[in-house]
Amino acid sequence: MSYKSDIEIAREANKKPIQEIGAKLGIASEDLLPYGHDKAKVSQNFINSVQDRVDGKLILVTAINPTPAGEGKTTTTVGLGDGLNRIGKNAMICIREASLGPNFGMKGGAAGGGYAQVVPMEEMNLHFTGDxxxxxxxxxxxxxxxxxxxxxxxxxxxxxxxxxxxxxxxxxxxxxxxxxxxxxxxxxxxxxxxxxxxxxxxxxxxxxxxxxxxxxxxxxxxxxxxxxxxxxxxxxxxxxxxxxxxxxxLKDAMQPNLVQTLENNPAFVHGGPFANIAHGCNSVIATKTALKLCDYVVTEAGFGADLGAEKFMNIKCRKAGIAPSAVVIVATVRAMKMNGGVEKADLGAENVEAVVNGCANLGRHIENVKSFGVPVVVAINHFVTDTDAEVQAVKDYCAEHGVEAVLSRHWELGSEGSEDLARKVVEVADAGTANFAPIYPDDMPLFEKIETIAKRIYRADEVLADAKIRNQLKDWEAAGYGNLPVCMAKTQYSFSTDPALRGAPVGHSVPVREVRLSAGAGFIVVVCGEIMTMPGLPRKPAAESICLNAEGQIEGLF
Missing domain, CATH: 3.30.1510.10 (Domain 2, N(10)-formyltetrahydrofolate synthetase)
Structure with a gap:
């Protein structure tokens, strides 16, 4: 069976005028600054006018460590938002904007996939509103x-x-x-x-x-x-x-961008720091505004939970004074198999043993997220090659770790395929069991904060940092910056700093190459291993496949 590409599905979207999407949130047309017919910025005056409202519940979507097999974190975020609306909840999503670099390099797009997308897909992945x-x-x-x-x-x-x-x-x-x-x-x-x-x-x-x-x-x-x-x-x-x-x-760039999902549900797409070299979350102003407008707000944090979710909790929530009611960890059977030692070319064949072996990575993320005091739901993002036995293996593993795994088919079916996930997330979020707290206090010395993340989240034995780096941290503490959180810049592919080390490694070291003070942002950037703050293009960049077709439509954005 052949499936349409993401861009083909996006082109066929039955988009509504952005004023109608704003009306769902109670935003009058005069409070929208339209960019064409299908996207708009929300005025600061409107944002100021809703500050006395009670906040809705915040749902964070994170994932296992990414693999070339794909996890679909944004796709699941969009699918969950649509699923919540399908079961009668007042919900919206908040995601990041896409960077041109990766779109022309490895990814080719970052607006979800299949029938769980945000549109307009092409504009979102290119210049969007110019932020x-x-x-x-x-x-x-x-x-x-x-x-x-x-x-x-x-x-x-x-x-x-x-x-x-x-x-x-x-x-x-x-x-x-x-x-x-x-x-x-x-x-x-x-x-x-x-x-x-x-x-x-x-x-x-x-x-x-x-x-x-x-x-x-x-x-x-x-x-x-x-x-x-x-x-x-x-x-x-x-x-x-x-x-x-x-x-x-930056005056206009500060205003959140309102767009819609394929099912015409509202979405804020605003800001876009990477999670491996920055803090990996959409803007505070978008998230906090959404919480005033909806009962449930679904947001994501970049890459695996060791990066995006850790920074969401320790940096964004700490700085913004917000807290998640539940966390969804996205996993796929394919990625479990890769973590279990299967090569990408062999992922189509059933291999329950490899799935079980690869689940150690998922288990580590479950433990880590729970350590912040928030309840966890695992979303198994369904691929058509998954077998019932493989899916059951993931469910059984999660049950042994005290969490429920829900199969979600939003990529294929849209909100119809994410109803079960939406119901489970509502059940967990409404139970009120979250008791969120960052994993280190503000007044902990900076190097100890780095060690806390390395040992508790990455399960490293030690942090390797020479005297120059340690002295730099002490100098910043003396200058009054000791209360800042730390933002780890590390490979997204592993808990360690070695991208080839999959699964749930222990006994490794975290080498700190450099530290940078971001006094305006309010955190210390800790550059670990070989991570680069300026990526390069791959041998065959996605840009080679991006072009205009005979009808003037964009091709090559996945």
Whole structure:
């Protein structure tokens, strides 16, 4: 049996005007800033007007460690949101925007899949409403103003060797990781070494996703440390005078984007920090607004629960003052088989033993999520090659770990296939058993916070960090930054820092290569192993298959 591609299904969507979608949430048309007919931004005035309402229940969707077999976390998020509406609940979803780099590199799209998608799919995966361009421009403005300040006399006495602010671009481009700027003579400034990160790793992205409003946004932007003097005194963005203009560039980008699912249910798609090199969650302003508008809000956190869910709990929930009522961990039979040692080419054949062996990865994530004090439901994202015996093996394993696994067929059937999952999530969320708490307190020393995550979440034996890194953390503590959470930058493919180490490894070490202070965002970035904050394109990038067909339609976005 042949199935339509995601983009073919998205093209056939019966979309409603965005004003009708807004009306479902009680948003009047004058409070929507439309971008065409099928997407709009929600005004800050409307957001301000609903702040006295009681919050709905927050449902987090996370997953096992990703494999080339695919897990379908966004697909499940969308399917669950549609399923909740199907069973009569007032629900919406909140997901992240897609980065151009991975879309043209490995993924080819990030709006769900099958009959559990958010539309307009093509626009969401490309320029959308321009938020990422605004973030890139604001970041670039600050970069330009730092070098301009140095060129015109350097009144702040910035040490050119200690400019901490790198540049960004929303593309995977390994050639830009380490570069030299200002070559070409006196008129071009003073040559120095720097580099580019991908836009989704920018501190401006993290700030936009954690800020509560424009005033908070400007304050956080002003708090960015961009450089140091020879005496190691920090130079802030506000010292350069860039925070006001950056806020102007980000004014519209701060407003959440309203779109719809294939079944015409509302969705906020806003912000997009990566989970392996940033904090991996959609914006606080979108999530908190959704909680005022619906009884159930389904959101996701990037990659496996060791990254996205950990940061959702320890960073986003801590900073935003929110807490999940339930967590859904997405798993697939195919991914269990890969974790159990089966090669991708052999995934179609039944192999219950490999499924059981691979479930150790799922079990680790279940234990970790429970350690935050929240109840767990496992969603088995159904693939057509799954056999009944394989599905039952996952269900039996989960039952042994005190959680229920529910088979969900949303990819194939839309909300009809996710009803069972929706009912189970409502049952768990409404039971009121959640007693959420981050796994470390604010006042724990920074290195101990890193060790807590490495040992409790990754099950590492030790954290390897040289004296330079440890002393840097102590210096930041002395400067008043010791109460910040830590944001681990680590491979998404393993609990360890070795992407090839699948399953549930123990006895490994976590090497810390670098630490970065994101004073505006309000966390310390801890770069572990070989992780890059500027990815490269694969040997055969998805961009080679993306084009316009004879009808002017986009092809190649999966």
């Amino acid at each position: 990422f361009h605004a973030i890139t421009s604001a970041h670039s403005l600050l970069s330009a103003m730092i070098d301009n300040h140095i060129y015109w006399g350097n009144e702040l006495e910035i040490d050119e060797r200690r400019v901490a602010w790198r540049r960004v671009v929303d593309m995977n481009d390994r050639a830009l990781r380490d570069i030299v700027v200002s070559l070409g003579g006196v008129s071009n400034g003073f040559p120095r070494q720097t580099g580019f990160d991908i836009t989704v790793a920018s501190e401006v992205m993290a700030i936009l996703c954690l800020a509560n409003d424009l005033e908070d946004l400007q304050k956080r932007l002003g708090d960015i440390i961009v450089a140091y003097t020879r005496e190691r005194k920090p130079i802030y963005c506000r010292d350069i005078g860039a925070d006001g203009a950056m806020t102007v560039l």
